[in-house]
Each structure stands twice: as C-alpha cells, then as structure tokens.
Amino acid sequence: MYICLCNAVTEKDIHQAVCEGACSMRDLRQQLGVASQCGRCATCAKAVLDQEMQHAKVVQYPMHQHPRPALKQAV
Ligand code: FES
Numbered sequence: 001m002y003i004c005l006c007n008a009v010t011e012k013d014i015h016q017a018v019c020e021g022a023c024s025m026r027d028l029r030q031q032l033g034v035a036s037q038c039g040r041c042a043t044c045a046k047a048v049l050d051q052e053m054q055h056a057k058v059v060q061y062p063m064h065q066h067p068r069p070a071l072k073q074a075v
Contacts, residue, residue, distance in 0.1 A: 003048055004041035007033035011048055018052040025049065 001011050009032045014022075017031050025046055028034040035042040 003045050004032070004034045006037040006041070009034050009041070009045075014045065014048045015052050018049065018056055022049075023053060 003009050003011055003014060013032055014028060014034070017028060020031075022028055022031055025035065025042070028045060028049060029036050034045045
C-alpha cells in the first residue's frame with residue numbers, strides 16, 4: 001500500500017528502511033522523502049514506522065532473550 005503518494009513510498013519501502021537502520025521520521029524523510037512535500041502522509045508514515053519498530057524489537061529480542069533489569073531478591 002502506498003503511504004506517501006508524492007514520493008511513491010510504500011509500506012514495504014518503510015519496512016526495508018527500518019531493516020536498514022531507520023528509526024525516526026527524520027530518517028524516513030532523508031532516505032525516502034516521506035513527508036517532504038505536501039506532508040499528508042506524515043501521520044500514516046509515523047504509524048507504519050512505529051509498527052515496524054515494534055516488530056523489529058520483537059525480532060531482535062525474542063521473549064526468552066529480552067534484556068531485563070536484574071530482579072532484587074527478597075532477603
Ligand atoms: S503524500 Fe507524502 S509528502 Fe505528500
């Protein structure tokens with residue numbers, strides 16, 4: 001699905017950008033041109049970015065490997 005019509009950026013393009021290290025709207029704007037013209041795509045692009053970032057965290061840190069702060073032991 002197209003997210004940014006002005007620059008023909010799709011959801012897949014944003015997914016790829018996140019896989020390559022993009023983690024902010026600024027990154028998407030620099031790499032893909034998202035929200036650099038009319039700006040109407042900004043809200044939707046941010047939602048897709050947040051979704052992709054959440055997915056990237058789950059893939060990077062599966063539940064059994066997620067870094068957690070050490071638990072205090074009851075004395
Ligand atoms: S739709 Fe993205 S800048 Fe216009």
